[in-house]
Amino acid sequence: MKSRLDIKHMTEYLSLIDNNSKIPLDLYQKYNVKRGLRNSDGTGVLVGLTEIGDVHGYIMEEGDKIPVPGRLRYRGYNVEDLVKGFQICGRHGYEETAFLLLFGNIPKPQDLEDFNIDLGARRQLPDTFAEDMILKAPSSNIMNKLARSILALYSFDEKAEDNSIPNVLRQSMELISQFPTIVAYAFQAMEHYFNGKSLYIHTPISNLSTAENFLLMIRPDKKFTPLEAEVLDLALVLHAEHGGGNNSAFSTHVVSSSGTDTYSAIAAAVGSLKGPLHGGAAIRVRGMMEDLMEQVNDWSDESEVIAYLEATLRKEKYDKKGLIYGMGHAVYTLSDPRAVLLKNRAELLSKEAGRSKEFDLYCMVERLSQDIFDKYKKNGKKICANVDFYSGFVYSMLDIPTELYTPIFAVSRIAGWCAHRIEEIVSGGRIIRPAYKNVTSSKQYIKLSER
Numbered sequence: 215m216k217s218r219l220d221i222k223h224m225t226e227y228l229s230l231i232d233n234n235s236k237i238p239l240d241l242y243q244k245y246n247v248k249r250g251l252r253n254s255d256g257t258g259v260l261v262g263l264t265e266i267g268d269v270h271g272y273i274m275e276e277g278d279k280i281p282v283p284g285r286l287r288y289r290g291y292n293v294e295d296l297v298k299g300f301q302i303c304g305r306h307g308y309e310e311t312a313f314l315l316l317f318g319n320i321p322k323p324q325d326l327e328d329f330n331i332d333l334g335a336r337r338q339l340p341d342t343f344a345e346d347m348i349l350k351a352p353s354s355n356i357m358n359k360l361a362r363s364i365l366a367l368y369s370f371d372e373k374a375e376d377n378s379i380p381n382v383l384r385q386s387m388e389l390i391s392q393f394p395t396i397v398a399y400a401f402q403a404m405e406h407y408f409n410g411k412s413l414y415i416h417t418p419i420s421n422l423s424t425a426e427n428f429l430l431m432i433r434p435d436k437k438f439t440p441l442e443a444e445v446l447d448l449a450l451v452l453h454a455e456h457g458g459g460n461n462s463a464f465s466t467h468v469v470s471s472s473g474t475d476t477y478s479a480i481a482a483a484v485g486s487l488k489g490p491l492h493g494g495a496a497i498r499v500r501g502m503m504e505d506l507m508e509q510v511n512d513w514s515d516e517s518e519v520i521a522y523l524e525a526t527l528r529k530e531k532y533d534k535k536g537l538i539y540g541m542g543h544a545v546y547t548l549s550d551p552r553a554v555l556l557k558n559r560a561e562l563l564s565k566e567a568g569r570s571k572e573f574d575l576y577c578m579v580e581r582l583s584q585d586i587f588d589k590y591k592k593n594g595k596k597i598c599a600n601v602d603f604y605s606g607f608v609y610s611m612l613d614i615p616t617e618l619y620t621p622i623f624a625v626s627r628i629a630g631w632c633a634h635r636i637e638e639i640v641s642g643g644r645i646i647r648p649a650y651k652n653v654t655s656s657k658q659y660i661k662l663s664e665r
């Protein structure tokens with residue numbers, strides 16, 4: 215039988231969708247609907263309480279939103295202080311951060327040692343998982359493979375449906391430990407089956423950190439330098455959590471609130487993070503910058519860069535969506551503290567790698583985007599570089615391929631998602647169920663033969 219999805223029928227279907235799925239913008243105003251759960255000044259609608267991440271980008275003064283430099287706290291601790299704390303001692307910080315996010319306190323030395331042992335003991339995937347679940351059905355997209363692997367882990371868990379806190383904590387620890395392994399193996403499968411490279415499946419080592427294990431598993435020769443591991447660890451710390459309102463953490467809250475299992479809730483969060491407006495932006499930034507570097511002849515010529523960015527806003531460049539990726543944020547206005555830290559790192563690494571010219575170009579794009587945005591959007595919104603703007607450039611200097619940028623985000627953010635899932639189970643207690651007003655008129659049913 216002929217498929218109805220041929221050109222003629224597709225055109226008909228599309229015109230039906232066009233007629234029946236477009237809600238006029240003025241109705242949102244009429245019914246005071248907060249699109250995207252945003253108030254008219256761009257601030258988020260308050261929908262929950264959390265003790266985990268605190269994202270601060272503006273202050274409200276007599277009803278006006280005043281932009282301020284960004285600040286991020288994990289469980290009350292300023293993220294910059296955390297970074298300084300472990301970097302001064304020359305130790306990796308991601309595991310300490312995961313402990314803090316899950317349990318609410320910074321770990322004592324013995325707590326951290328025990329926690330590292332617990333994570334280390336769980337890094338390997340269940341027997342035959344890599345062969346049956348990752349290599350047999352590889353994907354050209356690692357986030358897709360990650361989401362499917364999480365759902366597959368359900369089948370290997372005898373207590374998959376048990377939502378008691380001890381069990382959810384056990385599942386959380388396993389997911390935090392195993393995310394790097396799944397992502398690395400999914401990457402190796404992609405390289406082998408889609409890019410014709412040799413297949414490497416390296417076993418994780420229990421006494422190495424998350425960053426070290428990840429680098430070991432993605433490199434054919436398992437080799438990495440202490441500096442590479444330290445930079446990746448920093449990136450993992452900075453991506454670990456961002457409050458309850460970010461799209462993937464909120465997805466975790468929404469899905470968890472229905473009482474479903476851990477694997478379903480975390481797979482939903484991965485699906486959310488993959489989107490180009492969220493963690494998927496890291497990959498788009500690199501794509502956009504590569505496009506810009508190709509099209510702009512003189513990287514130091516501001517007028518050429520301005521022309522490219524203006525054309526981007528007019529939907530004429532790169533993916534033609536009108537967005538300058540890596541710029542703008544729902545909360546931050548003047549700065550994203552994570553982008554500031556990553557930019558510092560990018561500057562140092564680019565000097566060593568002889569890529570200062572490229573770094574200068576990133577800085578120029580950041581600065582000019584802000585000016586162009588003010589000039590063209592005229593909505594009073596301030597945009598700054600977000601965490602995704604410099605992360606890809608930093609990863610490129612660690613020789614980490616673009617396809618891994620967003621999966622690395624997931625390897626880190628799993629800690630925040632698990633903390634939010636636990637918080638939802640302990641403190642939420644109601645299914646999250648907002649309202650949608652129906653704006654169609656009622657219609658009389660007509661028998662098929664009479665239509």
Ligand SMILES: CC(=O)SCCNC(=O)CCNC(=O)[C@H](O)C(C)(C)COP(=O)(O)OP(=O)(O)OC[C@H]1O[C@@H](n2cnc3c(N)ncnc32)[C@H](O)[C@@H]1OP(=O)(O)O
Pocket residue numbers: 250256490491492493495527536537538539540541542543544545591593595597600601602
């Ligand atoms: C980890 C993270 O998730 S960080 C964010 C990663 N995402 C990106 O970098 C993608 C590019 N940035 C964006 O799309 C946005 O800035 C977001 C999604 C991050 C935040 O958006 P919001 O705060 O909701 O801003 P909002 O969507 O209300 O935008 C207001 C206006 O600014 C525009 N805008 C916002 N950011 C950008 C941008 N980077 N480039 C072009 N236009 C932008 C919007 O298109 C919108 O224009 P319109 O009023 O003409 O429709």
Ligand SMILES: O=C([O-])CC(=O)C(=O)O
Pocket residue numbers: 269455456459460461492543544545600601
């Ligand atoms: O907070 C947000 O909207 C996006 C996010 O997760 C982040 O910036 O890390």
